[in-house]
Each structure stands twice: as structure tokens, then as C-alpha cells.
Amino acid sequence: MNVLLKNEGIPVENSLFIRALNRQSHDRTPVWLMRQAGRYLPEYREIRQKVRDFWELCQTPELACEVTLQPLRRYALDAAIVFSDILTIPHAMGFSLAFQEKKGPVFEKVFNHENALKDIQVDNIHERLAYVYDTVAMVRKNMPKDIPLIGFAGSPWTLACYMIEGQSSRDFDKVFQFLYHHPESMHELLNILADVVSAYLIKQAQSGAQALMIFDTWGGIMPALNYQRFNLNYIHKIVHSIRAACPETPVVVFGKGTAHWLPEIAQTGCQGISLDWTVDLAKARQLVGDKVALQGNLHPKVLLQSDEVIVREITQLLHSYGAGPGHVFNLGHGITPDVRPDAVQVLIETVRNVSKDLANG
């Protein structure tokens, strides 16, 4: 478990991961995994037991730093992602969170048309988010210098969904009632969120993150005629703010259930699109051309199968992308808590071996 200490002396901006996002040549495909720091690791569960809830873990830089680094000690990963949550922003805006076991996060009050915008606290919001910037800086300091660190945030639409619904939802009835009856208030909320998310991501980059990711978890529930106006336009705005402030920092957009919007997502100015497992890599590559890199997209359930199946499915997936740069290997969604840690080892070795062969023709 000394992977963490390895430093091959390559400057981080020339790392495989950053090069892949810039669609530069490679000798193998870089790999990291969404939620690679998480409950499937016994050492994570050990730290988690020391705190009241998931939220306390996010808010304590020393512990968040430690769990960010845990997977790097076990596996030869090509990137780390800061341990945090997309709900840090609503929380800092005055929407307090309670984490309940099995139910996930629940807001103590919800955002609605009446209390609406006057209840949002934006003044000095970055002071209330300082613990995230502190975590980023601490991880950066304690991480191998050649491995890039990813900062992240939720998309404005996805954050609005949580703020209006008060929790994760199946139907999003409140969100849609708000959207259909108060489109102007929705735009006001999304605008505020886009500004805060932009500044938040830029500050993560300034604190030590080499790449930034926007999680559009709920983009896939949107009625077609609202998707661009109420979602993608705000992601576009964020990407442009980041590019202006830190032009060297690539931005990756993850969308779930948004495979039919790939060309439009590619036009936001982002450097990479992270794909869910339903998207054919060969088709996606054809659709976006050399405009953006692609990240993904192994079906997370593959990691629950035998080693033989894991090797077979990864090999097929890498071959479906084919040779050439512009691919970051990842799952199509986060690792689930029931994954065997050994399965992740098999994944990483397979990606390394198969993609080396592919790169060597």
C-alpha cells in the first residue's frame, strides 16, 4: 500500500489524466472512479464510525483529506477527487441538512416560491465554504505531486432540485410545479446558483485542484423543451467563468440520462463529458468528434460480478472506444458500497494492460 508515495517526477499538468482531457497522446488510458473514496473500503468505514454522520466527515478537513487519500494508498489511480458533497452549496446558503441513514440527505426547510429568494444567504458564502477549500489544499499538499486532484460541484438545476424538493425524490412534483408556474423565480434561483458554483469551483482550482467536475445528476429528468434553457445554459455560464479565471483547468460535465444531448453538452466549452453506462463510447466519440474528451462508462454493476466478467466487460469497453487519445476510464456512476475492494484492483490492472496493448496497436 505504498502507491501514495510514488512520484514518477512528471509534472501534474502533464499527467495522463490531464493529457487525456486535452486529447493529447498517451501510452495507456488513465483511470479513476467516481466515489473511489467510499463505503466499499474498510478503512473508510473505520473513519466514518468516528463521526456522527457523513456530513461531519465532509466538514472536517483532516478527515475528508484522509478519506480522499485512502484509495490512492490501495490502488494505482490516475486522479483523486476531493471527498465532499454537492449539497455543500445549499447548506452554505442557509438550507441546513440532516443526514439520515438509508434515507440520504434531508433539508430542514425547502425552497419555495413564497420564502424564495429572500431566504438565500449569499453574503460571505465562501467563508462558510472555507472547509472545502481547506480540504482541497490539505489533500493537494499530502498527495503525490504528479497525480491530479479533481474539485467538483453540482449543476445549478441539480442543486435547485434538492433545494425545492427538500430531499431526493422519485417524481420531483414540487420541482416541476415550481418550474411550470414560476419560471422567472426558477431562473433567478439558477442564476444565483450558477454564480456561486462558478466562484466555488474557481476557488477549488486556486486551492489546488487541477481539474473540475460539474455533476448534473438530475439533468436526465428534464422535459426536452426546458433542458437547455433551465439547465445547460447555466452549465455553459459556469464553464465560461472557469475558463476565464483559470484557463489551464479542464472542466468535465457528468450527466445521467442525458446521452441524447451530447452534442449540446460538448458546446458548453467543457473539456470532457463523463458518460453514464448506457452510452455507446464509439457512437459518443463520433458525435462529439475531437471537440471534447470522454470519461466513463463501465456499468457499476460489473464490479459486483466475477473477476472473469470484470476483465471481459472492461476489455470490450476499451475496444469500443478504440485506439487514440481522449478517453478517461471511469464507471458510468459511483462505486456502490457492496463492491469487493479486490474487484477495483482487477479493474485497474485490466484497464492498464488492455489500454497499453491498444495504444501500441
Place this chain on the structure above:
Amino acid sequence: MNVLLKNEGIPVENSLFIRALNRQSHDRTPVWLMRQAGRYLPEYREIRQKVRDFWELCQTPELACEVTLQPLRRYALDAAIVFSDILTIPHAMGFSLAFQEKKGPVFEKVFNHENALKDIQVDNIHERLAYVYDTVAMVRKNMPKDIPLIGFAGSPWTLACYMIEGQSSRDFDKVFQFLYHHPESMHELLNILADVVSAYLIKQAQSGAQALMIFDTWGGIMPALNYQRFNLNYIHKIVHSIRAACPETPVVVFGKGTAHWLPEIAQTGCQGISLDWTVDLAKARQLVGDKVALQGNLHPKVLLQSDEVIVREITQLLHSYGAGPGHVFNLGHGITPDVRPDAVQVLIETVRNVSKDLANG
């Protein structure tokens, strides 16, 4: 409520709905709604109270016929769909069902690799499905002659999901374990299901249905590299069997979360694709060209909003498709039980008025 008795003397094969599926000219867009016979109607709830469960309602032709006709008495709909369920086929194969309030259907045993194919009862299966054919014939006899009747079935993959999981699922862990470890058994199961579904749909057409629909409810959960092999190829097989046996009967494929496969679905030989609410009609029309008609795709949550919002959203949707034939108006998913019956009236009037204006340029 005398809409049912209206018969404008037009032969059913020249009805607006059938003409739209054949992309023939029209003076307005035809409209019907998935689950138009259902819990949002008080007269449906009255009938439902007389029986033990939803399943008994499906299996009693007189009652299933009655609830099929109910929405036609209230609304000027352009098609009816036989009141039934996609799980009739697994049930007839020996997988008994229990309907539990709020939980939905639960199978008394599940399909797994060990008991697998030997437990499936296919001999004389159409005798055990006769109640569906009887319902179709009864509805056809009691319906206005100029309104088309739609028969339907689930896709083999969707039926396999229910049979292997035993019930609706969030994660489909059992399904994917089966798929990844026993692909050959999965193909055997899907092949059997494709044959049964083909014969089932052909018999519905022969009993009086003028159009057929295949519901691929769970196509959207499939990993990209499995979608065509384990799903679309079987839909293709069914469409071809139907076209050979009843070449005059159009086939519509509904997929949820499969918007990124539209060109491939159009190549199954189907006449129409029914779209969920996330798909942009203008883009979809461009993608499939004049190969197939499109059905859909109002966001079902629009029907929970004010009349003003309903009119606005429908108008936008019809304009996004634009002028010209090949569109059947529908929701992007079934009507939910909390819809006001008056909202459906507003929907139908709006579709009629706006689409007439569009057709007249």
C-alpha cells in the same frame, strides 16, 4: 358523455391515428394517452372497487372492456388501448402474480439460472391468454367503428427483468448478475419471450386490434454494449413476425430512457416510436427522417398544473414538431392517478385547436 357513440363513417384504416403512423397527410394531430383508462377517472375507481385487485380486472373481459371504453365516453380520443398489463405473459408462463397495494406486482417465484428454462410453461400458452384476446374482441365490438384499438405487450428484455427480479426494482442486481454470468441462458429466455410476444400481438391484431405497441420500459437501464444484442434484436424479431402475419397493422415501440438509440429503433421495421418526455421532437424528427412516425411526448407532470400551463406547454410541444404529418400526440409516460379529469379535457381541446392551426399553416 356521448363521444363513444359518434361514428363519422370513416373506415378505421383511414382514421387519423393510423394515417399518422403511416405518415400520411392530416388536418389535425391525433391524440390518445398512455393509461387513459385508469385511476384518475372516478368511473374507473368505481369498477376497481368491485374486484379483488388490478389483476382480476385485467382477467375479466367484461370489466376490462368496460374500463377500456370509459375514457372514450368522456373525451374525443383518437384511439383506445386495450386495458391489460404487460405481465400477462409471464403469468401465462407459470409465474404467478400477486398485486400488492402501493408495492405493485410481485411474482410468487422468480426466474433464475437453476430452475431456469425448464420451469417455463409455453405449451398451449395462448389458451391461458385467451382472456386478453376475448377482451380485445369485446372492445372492438363495442367501440365506435372508426376509432382504432391498440393491442400491446412488453419487450422481451422488460419481461425478463420482471421475471428475474420478481418485482419492479431500483438496481436490477439479479437481472445483471444473470446477464453477465449466464448470457446464453438470457438469450434462450429472450428468444422464448420474443416468440410468445410475437404470437400474442398477432393474435390481438386478429382479434380486432388495428395497431400494436411494444413497451420497452426497462430498455433505458441497459449498458450500451448489451442494448442491441439483448434487447433491440428481439424487438426487431417481433416487428418482423408481425409485419409478415399482418402487414397492415402498424407497430409502435415505446422506450423509456432510450432517446440515444432512436436511429437504431427506427431500423427495427416499426412504424412508430413513442418517446418519453426528455426527447426533443424537432431533433427526433430530424434523426429518424421519414422512416417512422413519432408519438408523444408531453411531460406527464404538466397535467398536474393549471389549465394555463397545460395550454402553453402543449402549444410549445406541437410547434416543436412543426407542421406536416407523422405525429401522434401522447404523453411521454402514463397518466398519473392524481390528474384532474378536466385537465385531460383541456389537453385534448388544445391539441385539436393548435394542431388544426398548424396544419392550415
